[in-house]
Amino acid sequence: MFQLSHRALDDELIRSLDRTGLVGQRFRESLLRDLKAKLVLREARDPVDVVGGAGTGKHLVVAAAHAVAEDALGRSGPKMEFDCASAKTHDRDFELALKGAIGEATGGTLVLDGYGHLSPSQQRVACRVVHARRSDTLVMSVRDEADRVSAAPGRTTIVIKPLHEREDDIWELTDHFFASTLDDGVDMKGCRGFSRQAKADIGEAVRETGLASVRKLQDIVRDVLFEVLAAGEVPLKITSGHVRPYLEREFAQTEVRRSARQAALISSQFDDLVQRSLIERLAQTHSVPADLLRRQAALIEETIGYIDDKPRSYRNIMDRTEDIQRAALWVVSGAKTQAEFRRFFGEERFMRPTKSVAWALYNRVFKREM
Amino acid sequence: MSVVTQQDSSRKLEVVRDELAWELLRDEWDLLLAIGNGPTGVDAVAERLNTPRGALLERLSVLHEHNLVYREGDAFGLISAIHVRQEGMSSFLKDLIIQRLQLGNEVPYAVGYRDRLGDSASVERFLSQANEDLFPPVFDVLQAPAGDDTPQAVTFIFVAAGAPPDNEVDSDLDGFMNVLKAAASERLVEATRGCSDIKLADTRNSMADVETVATLCDSFFSKTTIEAGRGAAAYALLLRPISCAS
Numbered sequence: 001m002f003q004l005s006h007r008a009l010d011d012e013l014i015r016s017l018d019r020t021g022l023v024g025q026r027f028r029e030s031l032l033r034d035l036k037a038k039l040v041l042r043e044a045r046d047p048v049d050v051v052g053g054a055g056t057g058k059h060l061v062v063a064a065a066h067a068v069a070e071d072a073l074g075r076s077g078p079k080m081e082f083d084c085a086s087a088k089t090h091d092r093d094f095e096l097a098l099k100g101a102i103g104e105a106t107g108g109t110l111v112l113d114g115y116g117h118l119s120p121s122q123q124r125v126a127c128r129v130v131h132a133r134r135s136d137t138l139v140m141s142v143r144d145e146a147d148r149v150s151a152a153p154g155r156t157t158i159v160i161k162p163l164h165e166r167e168d169d170i171w172e173l174t175d176h177f178f179a180s181t182l183d184d185g186v187d188m189k190g191c192r193g194f195s196r197q198a199k200a201d202i203g204e205a206v207r208e209t210g211l212a213s214v215r216k217l218q219d220i221v222r223d224v225l226f227e228v229l230a231a232g233e234v235p236l237k238i239t240s241g242h243v244r245p246y247l248e249r250e251f252a253q254t255e256v257r258r259s260a261r262q263a264a265l266i267s268s269q270f271d272d273l274v275q276r277s278l279i280e281r282l283a284q285t286h287s288v289p290a291d292l293l294r295r296q297a298a299l300i301e302e303t304i305g306y307i308d309d310k311p312r313s314y315r316n317i318m319d320r321t322e323d324i325q326r327a328a329l330w331v332v333s334g335a336k337t338q339a340e341f342r343r344f345f346g347e348e349r350f351m352r353p354t355k356s357v358a359w360a361l362y363n364r365v366f367k368r369e370m
Numbered sequence: 371m372s373v374v375t376q377q378d379s380s381r382k383l384e385v386v387r388d389e390l391a392w393e394l395l396r397d398e399w400d401l402l403l404a405i406g407n408g409p410t411g412v413d414a415v416a417e418r419l420n421t422p423r424g425a426l427l428e429r430l431s432v433l434h435e436h437n438l439v440y441r442e443g444d445a446f447g448l449i450s451a452i453h454v455r456q457e458g459m460s461s462f463l464k465d466l467i468i469q470r471l472q473l474g475n476e477v478p479y480a481v482g483y484r485d486r487l488g489d490s491a492s493v494e495r496f497l498s499q500a501n502e503d504l505f506p507p508v509f510d511v512l513q514a515p516a517g518d519d520t521p522q523a524v525t526f527i528f529v530a531a532g533a534p535p536d537n538e539v540d541s542d543l544d545g546f547m548n549v550l551k552a553a554a555s556e557r558l559v560e561a562t563r564g565c566s567d568i569k570l571a572d573t574r575n576s577m578a579d580v581e582t583v584a585t586l587c588d589s590f591f592s593k594t595t596i597e598a599g600r601g602a603a604a605y606a607l608l609l610r611p612i613s614c615a616s
Contacts, residue, residue, distance in 0.1 A: 200458030239389045
């Protein structure tokens with residue numbers, strides 16, 4: 001029987017992400033799903049590629065993966081970096097250096113930093129060495145999305161979205177960078193952070209200019225903060241009055257463009273907000289994460305698209321989705337026979353389906369005439 | 371926009387366009403509702419919010435400094451005002467309206483929907499009529515003093531739009547959402563700002579007051595003449611127990 005409790009695992013992974021200091025609820029949700037599927041359930045055996053633009057947080061994702069591997073899988077080896085940009089030029093030397101690094105990181109994580117800087121032949125060597133490794137080393141390659149790569153070691157990839165596509169996280173990151181700047185010793189006692197309008201203005205600038213880098217957002221927050229300080233005031237909140245001159249100067253943002261852009265966005269945002277609120281409510285009602293319900297809805301939508309041999313009526317849609325659910329449960333059970341399928345649910349009789357139920361399910365799954 | 375209440379209902383509501391005041395209003399929404407019309411003693415508020423008195427006094431003094439509450443000795447009360455939205459439309463809608471409607475925590479007590487208000491010019495006339503005949507009595511009722519034992523917080527939302535999408539509307543709530551979405555877009559564009567409106571009032575009132583507001587709106591809607599055109603208006607009244615607000 002599949003014993004893993006996803007809720008307990010999720011809680012554990014959330015604690016690991018907290019430990020790494022990852023900020024942005026939506027980003028964390030998506031990363032949690034990635035790390036669970038691509039690292040934890042594979043017991044860190046498969047190499048992982050981490051791909052994203054400059055400043056999007058690739059190394060933070062690697063740090064989170066290492067922390068998750070420690071907390072959820074009990075790994076205790078070191079996290080080591082292998083700088084691909086300054087790697088040996090001869091393939092043989094490169095191979096030896098890489099093998100050595102993999103060995104040193106046994107039980108831990110080896111990060112192939114700047115993987116895109118390797119030559120095509122070095123990339124092929126890296127893939128061969130990584131896949132042939134005998135040591136228990138989690139290998140993660142890190143590269144920029146703009147890099148052209150002919151061969152990557154990862155059997156699976158974590159792609160980091162650019163900041164301008166992470167609208168929900170921009171406000172949270174702005175608050176975080178404000179707090180971290182104060183933690184650095186900047187004296188703004190009494191200031192409670194950025195106002196909602198100021199954060200909306202920054203968000204507009206990020207979207208308008210297609211800004212990808214989280215690091216750049218940190219610069220914006222710090223720049224504004226120090227400009228406010230330089231003006232000799234510590235306001236209760238940093239408002240649009242403080243932020244707009246900076247954005248107008250640095251991003252050519254204007255009032256007219258701000259309004260026009262908001263108006264253009266509002267329709268899709270409204271639909272998204274309504275949909276998201278509904279998903280959150282239903283997820284809460286059924287005690288599952290919102291993301292799971294969202295994926296389930298997408299699957300049903302896709303399933304409906306495959307019904308082209310009969311009308312897409314309520315009955316036909318329900319029949320098809322239920323059949324697929326039964327087939328998927330059979331796959332999850334790993335059973336080859338009806339008896340194995342019944343045993344999947346436990347040793348005790350009350351846990352199992354009856355023989356007739358298993359027989360009926362088997363016939364529906366394999367479309368045998370009853 | 372948002373309206374908060376005070377005992378003195380005869381006072382004309384001041385229009386406030388201050389970003390800091392708006393921020394405090396949003397940050398301290400629950401505290402303001404817990405104070406109510408007042409004057410409410412600090413100890414009573416501290417008990418209601420389960421917050422230490424010292425921390426509460428600090429927060430109240432900031433609110434007092436920014437004219438959101440008045441003070442009478444050791445007691446505080448809300449200062450009535452109409453606050454003009456000082457944040458992006460998206461977060462305003464999400465936090466103050468959509469989540470409250472969609473999360474099911476606050477099922478509307480009453481919803482009214484009125485379509486066929488004519489074209490943009492007709493909706494502008496409708497709104498100007500509403501400013502004369504509907505909002506003054508509605509705000510008077512919403513500002514009526516409510517005792518400390520009033521069990522519910524009331525949210526009144528009024529929306530109007532010149533050209534909402536021609537969607538099929540299954541219920542008044544559907545109609546409300548349709549107009550709200552259109553009004554949000556129209557409010558952002560100079561050319562359509564005059565024929566659209568979003569008003570929101572958070573108060574504490576008795577059930578009799580809530581009934582009166584619903585009746586005033588329904589009656590105003592029914593008196594309006596039917597015209598060709600997509601213009602539409604709607605209102606919603608949400609209730610939640612005061613213990614949730616505090």
